[in-house]
Amino acid sequence: NAGVTQTPKFRVLKTGQSMTLLCAQDMNHEYMYWYRQDPGMGLRLIHYSVGEGTTAKGEVPDGYNVSRLKKQNFLLGLESAAPSQTSVYFCASRPGLHNEQFFGPGTRLTVL
Amino acid sequence: AQSVTQLGSHVSVSEGALVLLRCNYSSSVPPYLFWYVQYPNQGLQLLLKYTSAATLVKGINGFEAEFKKSETSFHLTKPSAHMSDAAEYFCAVISPNTGNQFYFGTGTSLTVIP
Numbered sequence: 001n002a003g004v005t006q007t008p009k010f011r012v013l014k015t016g017q018s019m020t021l022l023c024a025q026d027m028n029h030e031y032m033y034w035y036r037q038d039p040g041m042g043l044r045l046i047h048y049s050v051g052e053g054t055t056a057k058g059e060v061p062d063g064y065n066v067s068r069l070k071k072q073n074f075l076l077g078l079e080s081a082a083p084s085q086t087s088v089y090f091c092a093s094r095p096g097l098h099n100e101q102f103f104g105p106g107t108r109l110t111v112l
Numbered sequence: 113a114q115s116v117t118q119l120g121s122h123v124s125v126s127e128g129a130l131v132l133l134r135c136n137y138s139s140s141v142p143p144y145l146f147w148y149v150q151y152p153n154q155g156l157q158l159l160l161k162y163t164s165a166a167t168l169v170k171g172i173n174g175f176e177a178e179f180k181k182s183e184t185s186f187h188l189t190k191p192s193a194h195m196s197d198a199a200e201y202f203c204a205v206i207s208p209n210t211g212n213q214f215y216f217g218t219g220t221s222l223t224v225i226p
Contacts, residue, residue, distance in 0.1 A: 004155075031212065033214075040121065040218060041218060042202060042216045042217055042218040042219050043156075043202065043216040045213055045214070048212060048213065050212055056212070058213065090155055090156070092156075097211065097212075098144070098163065100146055100158050100161050101156075101158075101214060102158075103148075103155035103156040103157070104155050105154060105155045106153075106154070106155050
């Protein structure tokens with residue numbers, strides 16, 4: 001089991017560029033989440049999904065879009081990157097309502 | 113609505129000393145509570161969780177936490193700190209029956225002094 005994997009690990013973008021972050025899990029989990037982590041602010045939820053084909057907004061969804069076309073994958077898109085989106089992005093998954101989250105290793109994104 | 117407050121963004125202890133990291137929660141229903149640890153440049157790992165069974169929960173690496181409903185607290189402790197415990201620690205809360213979202217505290221950075 002690879003658990004939760006994230007691609008890429010690092011990325012540098014210029015303002016206005018677009019990119020997609022991929023999260024994959026091989027644990028057959030229903031729920032998947034995207035967070036951003038910034039110094040002193042803990043983890044803030046961007047979007048989440050409670051099952052294949054579903055998505056919902058979290059605390060800080062503006063500037064991001066997501067898709068969950070396959071149960072094992074959860075994609076996070078930035079259509080027009082801004083310096084304020086410089087952050088470390090974490091994906092997480094969990095089997096169901098009564099379970100903990102399992103986290104990926106993170107993607108460090110810098111927007112110049 | 114749920115929320116978590118972690119008192120002390122930075123805690124320093126001497127090697128061998130007691131570790132105490134504080135977490136207070138706000139929840140309208142009995143919550144599930146979690147402690148996660150994050151080592152530098154890594155993702156979060158589960159230390160322990162409270163899911164309404166025993167109020168004293170034992171986790172990995174010698175950590176434990178006690179759920180105190182009257183104090184709305186879930187403090188993390190370890191009797192004797194080790195250098196390898198230096199990391200960022202996050203407390204999180206979720207409503208067990210309706211909660212799709214985890215609510216994380218802002219984290220406590222633990223430094224262990226040799």
